[in-house]
Amino acid sequence: xxxxxxxxxxxxxxxxxxxxxxxxxxxxxxxxxxxxxxxxxxxxxxxxxxxxxxxxxxxxxxxxxxxxxxxxxxxxxxxxxxxxxxxxxxxxxxxxxxxxxxxxxxxxxxxxxxxxxxxxxxxxxxxxxxxxxxxxxxxxxxxxxxxxxxxxxxxxxxxxxxxxxxxxxxxxxxxxxxxxxxxxxxxxxxxxxxxxxxxxxxxxxxxxxxxxxxxxxxxxxxxxxxxxxxxxxxxxxxxxxxxxxxxxxxxxxxxxxxxxxxxxxxxxxxxxxxxxxxxxxxxxxxxxxxxxxxxxxxxxxxxxxxxxxxxxxxxxxxxxxxxxxxxxxxxxxxxxxxxxxxxxxxxxx
Numbered sequence: 001x002x003x004x005x006x007x008x009x010x011x012x013x014x015x016x017x018x019x020x021x022x023x024x025x026x027x028x029x030x031x032x033x034x035x036x037x038x039x040x041x042x043x044x045x046x047x048x049x050x051x052x053x054x055x056x057x058x059x060x061x062x063x064x065x066x067x068x069x070x071x072x073x074x075x076x077x078x079x080x081x082x083x084x085x086x087x088x089x090x091x092x093x094x095x096x097x098x099x100x101x102x103x104x105x106x107x108x109x110x111x112x113x114x115x116x117x118x119x120x121x122x123x124x125x126x127x128x129x130x131x132x133x134x135x136x137x138x139x140x141x142x143x144x145x146x147x148x149x150x151x152x153x154x155x156x157x158x159x160x161x162x163x164x165x166x167x168x169x170x171x172x173x174x175x176x177x178x179x180x181x182x183x184x185x186x187x188x189x190x191x192x193x194x195x196x197x198x199x200x201x202x203x204x205x206x207x208x209x210x211x212x213x214x215x216x217x218x219x220x221x222x223x224x225x226x227x228x229x230x231x232x233x234x235x236x237x238x239x240x241x242x243x244x245x246x247x248x249x250x251x252x253x254x255x256x257x258x259x260x261x262x263x264x265x266x267x268x269x270x271x272x273x274x275x276x277x278x279x280x281x282x283x284x285x286x287x288x289x290x291x292x293x294x295x296x297x298x299x300x301x302x303x304x305x306x307x308x309x310x311x312x313x314x315x316x317x318x319x320x321x322x323x324x325x326x327x328x329x330x331x332x333x334x335x336x337x338x339x340x341x342x343x344x345x346x347x348x349x
Contacts, residue, residue: 003035003070004115004324007105010040010078011120014086014094015301016311018048021120023313024320025073026057034324035068037114039101041079051087051307065113078104087307095126103131106144109292116293116323117141120316121301124168135168138287141294151289152189154262155272155298156322157279161198162263162271163190163288174267178210178223183231183264190262191240193288196333197326203261206251207232207244210266214245228266248274281312284319286326293326295319 011017022045025036038045042061049057059075060068068074078100083093102122108114119137134140142151155162165186166174187205194203209228211221228245235242246256248265252274257263265271275283276298283298297315305311 003033004327005035005037005065005068005113006320006323007065007108007114007117008036008038008320009098009101009105009117009119010038010044011098011101012090012094012123012126012301013040013044013083013097014089014091014306015121015123015303016299016305017120017301018045019052019306019309019311020297020313020316021045022049022052022054022057023311024317025059026054030320031071031073034320035070036073036320037062037065037068038073038075039078039105039108040075040097041077041081041083042075043077043081044079044083044085045075047085048307052309054309065108076104088303090123090126090301090303092126095123095128098122098127099129099132102137102140106141110144116295116327118316118319118323119294119296121297121299123301137294137296138167138285141287141290141292145290145292149289149291150185150189151287152186152193154190154193154286154288155275155279156284156286157275157282159279160257160263160275161194161261162265162275164265164268164271166267168268171267171269175210175221175223178227178266180227180231180234183207183228184234186264187231187235187240187242188238189289190264191235191242193286194261197286197288197329198261199329199333200261202241204259205240205242205262205264206246206256206260207242208248208251208263208265208270209245212249213247252278280315282314282318284315284322286322293323293330295323295326 060072062074079097138153152163153167166177194200210223214224215221224245232242248270285296285298287294297319
């Protein structure tokens with residue numbers, strides 16, 4: 001099979017991005033599975049490698065993704081060599097460098113020069129600019145690739161897959177944003193991604209309530225009766241196996257996790273706080289619903305660990321592997337969809 005070209009954005013140069021990237025790509029078996037292409041700086045990579053006292057590793061410098069060495073890990077220089085690394089600090093320069101890397105990788109993805117995108121962590125504050133006025137990667141990539149598609153932030157681990165109806169949004173705005181249509185659209189995306197991207201037939205989806213104990217029959221709100229339950233019923237009418245609403249605290253405290261293929265939470269921390277408590281070191285952030293594959297580790301820049309050789313690459317490594325798996329699963333799904341078994345005529349053997 002043709003090797004998959006994986007575009008890797010450098011994220012914040014003052015955080016742990018280069019550490020987890022280097023530690024992942026040091027395993028030569030990665031080069032048997034894919035062609036990694038880092039969008040960043042060979043000089044910055046060397047700086048981090050020296051700070052971490054990592055020996056016998058280097059990136060192959062290329063000027064274009066089309067020129068990638070298929071047997072090595074590559075880097076495209078998207079930064080000025082004079083860029084200053086300040087380990088553990090947020091800086092405007094680091095924000096600009098992160099955006100520069102992201103823009104180059106996105107352009108190559110649009111042009112088909114790379115097959116999938118793995119984004120290293122950014123600082124959502126220092127990256128803000130006229131070109132990037134978004135709460136995070138998910139919203140930016142939705143604007144770049146989403147078109148009219150609904151997208152879903154999906155956190156993935158071996159134990160569970162958790163999506164959120166409302167993502168990077170102030171908590172006080174969540175109730176007014178929730179509608180039957182929005183929940184139904186998110187359920188459609190989750191159902192399709194579980195089927196197409198994760199090869200799960202007839203996926204079962206647990207839906208959370210908004211209020212504690214899903215409002216206890218209306219004692220603490222009416223969002224369940226007026227919005228969430230009707231949305232679940234509409235989903236079932238479309239043959240989506242959605243169940244609930246469940247109470248988040250009771251759900252994560254029971255064996256229910258093992259009974260469902262996906263979980264749909266109403267807001268960011270309702271789903272992501274327990275997910276990261278359980279799967280922080282290995283979880284992956286996947287943007288479902290896009291026509292391209294993008295994954296990311298589930299952690300941030302971790303400035304406090306920068307340059308100390310203490311950051312675990314597990315989440316980033318899993319993000320890379322998941323991107324490869326989803327890319328192949330989509331290819332297989334599209335092949336099956338485009339070549340359905342034709343019924344034989346009577347009398348044919």
